[in-house]
Amino acid sequence: MADATVKNATVHNNKGDLFTSFDVADFDVPHGKDEVWQFVPLRRLRGLHNGEFAEAVLPNVEITLPETAKGIEAEVLELDDDRLRRTGGAVDRVGAQAFTSAQKARYVHFDKDSRNTEPVTVHVQGQGEGVTSFGHLVIDVEQGAEAVVDLRYTGSGTHADNVEFIVGDNAKLTVIVDASWDDDAVHLSGQAAVLGRDAVLRHNVAVFGGEVVRIVPRVRFTAPGGDAEMLGVYFADDGQFFEQRLLVDHAVPNxxxxxxxxxxxxxxxNSDKPEARTAWVGDVLIRADAQGTDTYEANRNLVLTEGARADAVPNLEIETGEIAGAGHAATVGRFDDEQEFYLRSRGIPAEEARRLIVRGFFSEVIGRIPVADIREELERRVADELDTLKAKTH
Structure with missing residues (x-):
């Protein structure tokens, strides 16, 4: 346990040296003026941030292995098991609350050199109104293994969890985090990945449902040759707040x-709900010993109507000049009238032109997801959102 007099107010040298802990008592209750909570509607978190949450119950988690599974084991672990907590402690109070309050952990292990291209499905279903659930999930991919995980959240309720991804040397993990909650759900998730030598991580996030959804992914390289790609799509409507807050920590070369x-x-x-709101904060740290780093981050936001607001904050911190490349970009913009005019000039009706532009906007990300069924499902959700947009503008 950290020194209670220090807590999370510890001064740190860079974005990667944040205070972390497994104990909620080590964190002060956050306030809206705190940098990491400045965008979050704290009053809508149902007490996840201050300990005033409703009765805690076990999460409803179902793990399904594909018929072609080879070298995969799924277990339920006690919280003192050494296979847990290898990616480090939480960086905020809600994550520490989940560490403190989770009663069991789910563990999925992929054997050394195993090859699995069909996804293991981890389905977390909300426990409904009036209760709170806390979860812990570990995905452990041994040296030389290849794995795909479909982490799916559905239903309603209040849920907070921590997810650990351990990707061994020369291993590859593709994970799709699909937050398709009902619109009354609140979900906060800390997701931490540790990559070994020449390890590959493909972390994909899709957020289309939920009242408040906040996902905090972190990636840490422990040996040279690691390769991480972090992709995300989200579509917010009235009353929804979505935040993605990332950290990629380059501490080793190449x-x-x-x-x-x-x-x-x-x-x-005309809605009586709060405005549609999103926040994206992307931190990339290149430490002094991370020579040869090649990194780029971008966030693009499309505001389709009045009464919607997006915040985008890219941060790039570089402590060495000996890198292959580094850059970042972020945009928040209205619908592109020139693109619509171009399509309409070729005989495409206005509504269909808008649909084509928005679907094309998302296709760059959705098209990289390697599981066809998931790609098709996300494309369908975009289409459903556009049907909602049509109704709102008529």
């Missing part, structure tokens, strides 16, 4: 990272 998130927002000006 690693690569690429971050691309795309979001759209729409709102009904």
């Amino acid at each position: 690693c690569r990272s690429n971050v691309l998130y795309k979001g759209a927002l729409q709102a009904d000006k």
